[in-house]
Amino acid sequence: MTTTTTTTTPSTADTGRGRQTRRRHVAGVRARRWARTLLLGALPVALISTFLVFLMTYLASGNPAAQKLGDRATPEEVTRLNASWGLDRSFPEQYLSWLGHAVRGDLGKSYFSGLSVTKSIGERLPVDASITLVAVVVAVLAGFAAGILAALRQGGITDRAITVLAAAATTIPEFWLAIMFVSLFSLTLGWLPSGGYVPLTEDPGQWLLHVLLPGGSLGLAVAAQVARQLRTSLLAAFGAHYVLGARVRGLSTPRILFGHILRNAAAPAIATLGLAIPTLLGGAVIAEAIFGLPGLGQYALSGAQSHDIPVIQGVLVVSIVLVLSCNLAVDAFLGWLRPATRGTR
Amino acid sequence: MTATATAARVFAAVPARVAGAILIVLAAVTVLGETLAPHDPRAQQAKLFAPPGTGGYPLGTDYLGRDVLSRLLAGTAPSIRDALAMVGVGLALGALPGILSPFAGRGAQFGLLRLTDALMTLPPIVFAIAVAGLFTDGELGVVIAIGVLLAPRFFRVMRAETLGFAGEQYVEAALLAGASRGWILRRHIARKVLPTLTVAATTSAGFAVLAIASLGFLGLGVQAPDPTWGGMLADSVEHLADDPLAPVWPGLTIGLTVWALSALADGLTDGLARHAHRPGEAGNTDGAAETAETAGAAGAAGAVAADSFDDRDGALPASAAEDPARIVPAQPLAPHTERVAADGPSPGRGPVRPQEITTRRPAAPSLLTVTGLRITVPGADGPREAVHGVDLTLGSGEALGLVGESGSGKTLTCRALLGALPPGCTIGGGRLVLDHNDLTTYTARDWRALYGTRIGAVFQDPAAYLNPSLSVGRQLTEVLRVRGGHSRPAARRRALELLRAVELRDPERVYGQIPTQLSGGMQQRVMLALAISCEPDLLIADEPTSGLDVRTQAEIVALLRSLRERTGLSLLFVSHDIAVVCELCERLAVFRDGRIVEQITTAGLLAGEARHPYTRALADASNIQRAVA
Numbered sequence: 004m005t006t007t008t009t010t011t012t013p014s015t016a017d018t019g020r021g022r023q024t025r026r027r028h029v030a031g032v033r034a035r036r037w038a039r040t041l042l043l044g045a046l047p048v049a050l051i052s053t054f055l056v057f058l059m060t061y062l063a064s065g066n067p068a069a070q071k072l073g074d075r076a077t078p079e080e081v082t083r084l085n086a087s088w089g090l091d092r093s094f095p096e097q098y099l100s101w102l103g104h105a106v107r108g109d110l111g112k113s114y115f116s117g118l119s120v121t122k123s124i125g126e127r128l129p130v131d132a133s134i135t136l137v138a139v140v141v142a143v144l145a146g147f148a149a150g151i152l153a154a155l156r157q158g159g160i161t162d163r164a165i166t167v168l169a170a171a172a173t174t175i176p177e178f179w180l181a182i183m184f185v186s187l188f189s190l191t192l193g194w195l196p197s198g199g200y201v202p203l204t205e206d207p208g209q210w211l212l213h214v215l216l217p218g219g220s221l222g223l224a225v226a227a228q229v230a231r232q233l234r235t236s237l238l239a240a241f242g243a244h245y246v247l248g249a250r251v252r253g254l255s256t257p258r259i260l261f262g263h264i265l266r267n268a269a270a271p272a273i274a275t276l277g278l279a280i281p282t283l284l285g286g287a288v289i290a291e292a293i294f295g296l297p298g299l300g301q302y303a304l305s306g307a308q309s310h311d312i313p314v315i316q317g318v319l320v321v322s323i324v325l326v327l328s329c330n331l332a333v334d335a336f337l338g339w340l341r342p343a344t345r346g347t348r
Numbered sequence: 349m350t351a352t353a354t355a356a357r358v359f360a361a362v363p364a365r366v367a368g369a370i371l372i373v374l375a376a377v378t379v380l381g382e383t384l385a386p387h388d389p390r391a392q393q394a395k396l397f398a399p400p401g402t403g404g405y406p407l408g409t410d411y412l413g414r415d416v417l418s419r420l421l422a423g424t425a426p427s428i429r430d431a432l433a434m435v436g437v438g439l440a441l442g443a444l445p446g447i448l449s450p451f452a453g454r455g456a457q458f459g460l461l462r463l464t465d466a467l468m469t470l471p472p473i474v475f476a477i478a479v480a481g482l483f484t485d486g487e488l489g490v491v492i493a494i495g496v497l498l499a500p501r502f503f504r505v506m507r508a509e510t511l512g513f514a515g516e517q518y519v520e521a522a523l524l525a526g527a528s529r530g531w532i533l534r535r536h537i538a539r540k541v542l543p544t545l546t547v548a549a550t551t552s553a554g555f556a557v558l559a560i561a562s563l564g565f566l567g568l569g570v571q572a573p574d575p576t577w578g579g580m581l582a583d584s585v586e587h588l589a590d591d592p593l594a595p596v597w598p599g600l601t602i603g604l605t606v607w608a609l610s611a612l613a614d615g616l617t618d619g620l621a622r623h624a625h626r627p628g629e630a631g632n633t634d635g636a637a638e639t640a641e642t643a644g645a646a647g648a649a650g651a652v653a654a655d656s657f658d659d660r661d662g663a664l665p666a667s668a669a670e671d672p673a674r675i676v677p678a679q680p681l682a683p684h685t686e687r688v689a690a691d692g693p694s695p696g697r698g699p700v701r702p703q704e705i706t707t708r709r710p711a712a713p714s715l716l717t718v719t720g721l722r723i724t725v726p727g728a729d730g731p732r733e734a735v736h737g738v739d740l741t742l743g744s745g746e747a748l749g750l751v752g753e754s755g756s757g758k759t760l761t762c763r764a765l766l767g768a769l770p771p772g773c774t775i776g777g778g779r780l781v782l783d784h785n786d787l788t789t790y791t792a793r794d795w796r797a798l799y800g801t802r803i804g805a806v807f808q809d810p811a812a813y814l815n816p817s818l819s820v821g822r823q824l825t826e827v828l829r830v831r832g833g834h835s836r837p838a839a840r841r842r843a844l845e846l847l848r849a850v851e852l853r854d855p856e857r858v859y860g861q862i863p864t865q866l867s868g869g870m871q872q873r874v875m876l877a878l879a880i881s882c883e884p885d886l887l888i889a890d891e892p893t894s895g896l897d898v899r900t901q902a903e904i905v906a907l908l909r910s911l912r913e914r915t916g917l918s919l920l921f922v923s924h925d926i927a928v929v930c931e932l933c934e935r936l937a938v939f940r941d942g943r944i945v946e947q948i949t950t951a952g953l954l955a956g957e958a959r960h961p962y963t964r965a966l967a968d969a970s971n972i973q974r975a976v977a
Contacts, residue, residue, distance in 0.1 A: 286562075292582075
C-alpha cells in the first residue's frame with residue numbers, strides 16, 4: 004500500500020466568481036491527487052523494488068556461463084557466453100539496459116532453455132491469475148456475507164460461530180485448507196478434480212471445476228480476515244449519526260445497510276483484501292504444488308533451483324507489478340466508494 | 349511497575365493464560381528437542397500408516413513408517429528457532445530506523461517510506477523462493493528473506509509510535525528545557541515504545557511460523573530428512589489417499605502455535621500497552637494494531653470535520669454579503685412558493701397549502717401529546733432516570749420551542765419522539781400520542797412508516813447526519829423514490845425543487861456535490877430538504893442552528909419560519925438559545941434537570957410574564973428583547 008497522505012483540499016470560498024471555477028477546480032484537485040499517488044507513490048516504489056531485485060540478482064549471479072557449459076568448456080567459451088549475456092558490462096550499464104528492456108516488456112531469455120522469460124511467464128500467469136481471481140471472488144462473497152451476518156447478529160450464536168471460525172482460519176496456513184478440501188471433495192466425495200488445469204479459453208466449465216478447489220480454499224482464508232475486519236467496522240458504523248439520519252427518513256434496514264453503511268464501512272475490509280494480495284500470490288504458488296498446476300510458482304522454483312537469473316528476475320518483477328496494480332485498483336475503488344476521503348489514506 | 353504485576357495484567361484473560369501454557373510447552377520442546385520424542389523421528393518403524401494410538405505410536409506412523417508424534421516434536425525446534433531469528437532480523441533492520449525516522453530530513457523520510465513500501469510489494473513466498481535460489485536454500489536464506497520482509501512492519505509501527513509521542517507536550521517541554529534528542533529518545537520514547545514493540549514482535553512471530561510452514565512445504569529451509577511441520581504437510585499430500593488424517597496433526601500443531609502467539613499478543617496489548625497510559629500523560633498509547641486499524645476512520649472523520657470547517661469559514665460571509673436579501677424571510681420567497689406548488693408532482697398534497705399560509709392556528713387540534721414521559725439512561729451505578737415526567741402538547745401547525753441547558757433532557761425527549769433513543773436508554777413511563785396513536789407501543793416497522801411522511805428531523809452537526817459518500821442528489825432522490833413513490837426523472841425534478849425551496853442558490857451544482865463539499869449552513873439546508881421531502885406534518889429540529897455562525901444561524905431560522913408558513917408544518921424546535929426559540933416559536937417549554945419548569949407563550953415571555961426564576965434568568969441572560977427587536 005502506498006502511504007502518500009494528501010489532505011482533503013479545502014474548497015474555495017463560495018463566491019460568485021469562485022463558483023464558476025470551482026467545479027473545474029475540484030476536478031483538477033482530483034486529477035492532481037491521482038498524479039501524486041502515481042508519481043510519488045507507485046512509481047518510486049516500483050523503481051525501488053525492481054532495483055532491489057536487480058541488485059540482489061547481480062550480487063548472486065556468479066558465473067552462469069561456467070555453470071551452463073560445465074567443466075569441459077574452455078575459459079574463452081565461458082567468457083564469450085557471459086559477454087553475450089552482457090555480464091561483462093558495468094553494473095549501471097547492466098541495470099539500465101535490463102530496466103529499459105523490462106519497461107518494454109522484455110524480461111530477457113532463460114540462461115538454460117533460451118526461451119523468452121516474458122513468453123514463458125505469459126503462458127503460466129493465467130493459472131495463478133485464475134486461482135487468485137477465484138480466491139478474491141470467494142473472499143469477497145464469503146467474507147462480506149459472514150461479516151455482515153456476524154455484525155447483524157452481534158453477540159448471538161451465529162456471531163460467535165463466525166468469530167471463532169474466522170479466528171481459527173487466520174491461525175492455520177492457507178494451503179492447509181486446500182489439502183483438507185482435496186481430501187474431502189476430491190478423494191472422499193469425488194465431486195471435484197484433485198489436480199490439473201484446463202485453460203478458460205478451452206472449456207470454461209472444466210476451468211472452473213479445476214480452479215474452484217485451489218482458489219476457493221485460498222479465498223476462504225482471506226475471507227476470514229475480511230469478515231473480521233468488516234464486522235468490526237460495521238459495528239462501529241451502526242452507531243454513526245448518518246445511520247440515524249437515514250433511519251428517520253424512513254429507509255428500510257436492508258437499504259440503509261447496503262446503500263449507506265456498507266459504502267462507508269467496507270473500506271477497511273477492502274483494504275485488507277488489497278493487503279492480502281501478496282499473500283494470495285504466495286498461496287497460489289503453494290496451491291500449484293498441491294494441485295500439480297503448471298503456474299508461475301513452479302517456474303520460479305525450477306528457475307531458482309537452476310540458478311536461472313533472468314527467470315528469477317522476471318517472476319519477481321511480474322509479482323511486483325501485479326501487487327502494485329492491485330493496490331492502485333484498490334485505491335481507485337476506495338476513492339470511488341468514499342469520495343470524501345479520496346486521496347487520504 | 350513490578351514484573352509480577354505486569355505479568356498478572358498480561359495473563360489476566362483466560363486465552364492469554366492458555367496461550368502462555370502452550371508457549372511454555374513449545375519452549376520446552378524446542379530446548380529439549382528430540383530427547384522428548386518416543387521414537388527416532390527419522391527411523392522407519394515396522395508398520396507403515398499405523399493408525400493413531402496403535403503399537404505405541406500415539407499419532408500413528410507415516411508413509412515410511414516413521415512415528416508422527418516424534419516428527420512433530422523434532423520439527424518444533426527449527427520452526428521456533430527460525431521464527432525467532434526472522435523476528436530478530438526484522439527488528440534489527442526495522443525498529444531503530446523506524447524510531448529515528450521522524451527526526452530525519454524530509455528527503456530521507458520519503459526515501460525510507462518508499463523503501464518500506466517497496467519491500468511490502470514483494471510477495472513473501474515468491475521472494476523467499478528467489479533468495480533461496482540465488483543464495484542458499486537452507487535455513488539461512490529463508491530466515492534472511494522473511495526477516496527482511498518483516499522489517500517494514502517494525503519500521504511502520506515504531507515510526508507511528510514515535511510520531512505520536514514526539515509531538516506531545518512533555519517531549520516538547522523536554523526539548524525546550526534543553527534536553528538532547530538522544531536523551532529524550534532513551535528516557536521517554538524508548539520506554540513507551542517498548543510495549544508496542546513487544547506486541548509487534550509477537551504478532552510477527554506468528555506470521556513467521558506460517559511462512560516457515562509454507563516454505564517447508566515447498567522444500568525450503570530445513571532440508572529432509574530432518575522433519576519440519578511444512579515438510580510433513582507436503583508428504584501428507586503425496587499420500588492423501590492412503591492416509592487422509594496425516595495433514596491434520598501438523599496443521600493442528602501450526603494452528604495452535606500461531607493461535608498462542610496471537611492470543612499472547614492480545615494479552616500483551618492489554619497488559620503492557622494499556623499500562624503505558626499513565627495519568628498526567630496525554631496521548632494514545634494503545635496497541636499499535638488498534639491505532640492502525642482506526643487510523644483510517646479517524647483520519648477520514650478528521651478530514652470531513654476540517655473540510656466543513658474550512659468551508660464554513662470561507663464561504664458564508666461571502667455569500668451573505670453577496671445576497672443580503674436572503675436573511676430577510678417571507679417576502680422574497682413568494683415566487684418560490686408558487687413555483688413549487690405549480691410543479692409539485694402531487695397537487696393534492698403539494699408542499700404548499702395556500703389556506704394555511706394566511707392563517708395561524710393557535711387553537712388547532714392537537715397533533716402530538718406527551719404525558720408523563722420518563723426516560724431512563726444508563727449510568728455508572730446502573731440505570732438512572734434523566735427525564736422525570738414531561739408533559740407537552742403540540743397543535744397542528746404550531747411551533748413549540750424546547751429550551752434549557754445541555755443535559756436538561758430536551759434532546760432525550762426529542763429522541764423519544766423520534767423512536768430513536770440512544771443505546772441503553774429506555775422509556776420508563778408515560779405516553780407519546782401522535783394522532784390518537786400511542787407511539788410507545790410502536791415497533792421499528794411502525795416507526796418506519798411514520799418517518800419522512802409524518803415526522804421529519806434535522807439535527808445539530810448536519811455533516812454527521814448526511815452520508816458523507818453519496819451526492820446530495822442521490823440522497824434526496826433515494827428518499828423521494830423509496831418513500832415518495834416518485835419515478836427516477838420525477839424524483840430528480842422534485843429534488844431540485846426541494847433544493848430551491850431550502851434557498852440553496854445553485855441547486856444543480858449542489859445536487860451533484862457530496863456533503864463535505866458544502867458549508868455547514870448549506871449542509872443544514874440539505875438536511876432540511878431531506879426532512880421535508882416527503883411532506884411530514886411534524887418537523888423535529890434538535891439544535892439545528894447550534895454550531896453555525898450567527899449569520900448562518902439567522903438564515904436557517906428564517907428558512908424554517910418560511911417553510912412553516914409555506915407548508916403548515918408543525919415544529920418542535922430544540923435549542924439552548926432562548927432568543928432563537930423566541931424568533932421561531934409561539935410557545936416554549938423550559939427544561940431543567942429533566943423536568944419542564946415552565947411553559948409560556950413567546951408573547952408572554954417578551955411581556956415579562958415568566959413566573960419561574962430560571963426562565964427569567966434565561967431570558968435576561970440572552971437579552972431577548974434586543975434579539976427579537
